[in-house]
Amino acid sequence: MSHAPRLVAHRRTAWGAALAAALTLTAALPTASAHAPGVQRISTATGGGQLPSASTGARITPGGRYAVFVTADPAGGDERRIHIKDLRTGTLTPVPEDMRYTGGAVISADGRRIAYHNGNRFPHPYVYDRTTGETQELWPAQEPDDTSYELGTVGAISADGRYVAYVIGNRHGNQGSRVLYVRDLATGTDDQITSLPPEGMIGQVRLSADGRTVAYDVTVLTGSASGALGRVYVKDRRTGTTHRVDPGPEARSVLAALSADGRRVILTTTAPSNGPTQPYVHDLRTGRTEPAGPEGSTAVAADPRGRHVLLARDGALTLLDLRTGANRPVTTAGTALPGAVTRHGRAVVFTSTADDLVADDTNGVADVFIHRGH
Secondary structure (H helix, E strand, C coil): CCCCCCECCCCCCHHHHHHHHHCCEECCCCCCCCCCCEEEECCECCCCCECCCCCEEEEECCCCCEEEEEEECCCCCCCEEEEEEECCCCCEEECCCCCCCEEEEEECCCCCEEEEEECCCCCEEEEEECCCCCEEECCCCCCCCCCCCCEEEEEEECCCCCEEEEEEECCCCCCCCCEEEEEECCCCEEEECCCCCCCCEEEEEEECCCCCEEEEEEEEECCCCCCEEEEEEEEECCCCCEEECCCCCCCEEEEEEECCCCCEEEEEEECCCCCCEEEEEEECCCCCEEECCCCCCEEEEECCCCCEEEEEECCEEEEEECCCCCEEEEECCCECCCCCECHHHCEEEEEECCCCCECCCCCCCCEEEEEECC
């Protein structure tokens, strides 16, 4: 098999109710002028009309101009594709590929390149260049051992779009995400980040803005009451050194974010025996690990500086300023992904099925919204 590159209504707790009182309801985003503080819907057609199908998987560029999410054709049909929303002009543009089984879209800071994986039983990673119109499949020129690798997913893209992190694996046992690579799109070379045999399944992956630093988590199945352990690692690709940064030893940690300068790692740790969750920030320069939110919450994303952390709890999202301790309510009913927070924490994109966040939300499906702070 050749893998050569080719061109191609929610329960509210008391905590959530307090957030609801602080949220502002505004109209759907019809034009670029609708940038007032509050909540706007961005999963809309170019003319501003609401979309007929659910929109999910939203991420936004650090400057807040472009967002990507998956939805069906606004004109009808059930084929779901990645769409790019220009929040300055209101234009909605699909990625021009056959994407019936697409997912995991990440976008470079300038909005030029979008990496994603696509395929039904055997998804593979790709990167689309909006300037050249080219789509390139990501796969190592030489696989790391004699195993037949079938599956691949995208993990992250650097700010300038030059580097893309992706993971390959196969369908055997727990080998679905086995080896992590970083592709240099300028040279076409792949840097193998993890060695074999892996100690577990590779999950979340993040890159620093320049692509030098890569953070990732590994899930280790234990057969114990907790079911699995989670480890978080950071590798400096220039020096070749790898550091483990999770609190451990028996906890389960999941990566949330890596700051643009590669210094701060945001993660969530679940105590042994399915105890409470606790977000943390680890500073690679000082070696210090400190709480990054209240116990019981989960870190979802962070702004590029790693100062503003998006937290999830009981279906609600809040943005925590680690320097001042201030909390900004985002929504009482929504979900978000890494890459959901813009520079300086000015805006957050999220998905919600709630129909009371903006006026005239009558399509009855999940939509993508943006919350802008004051």
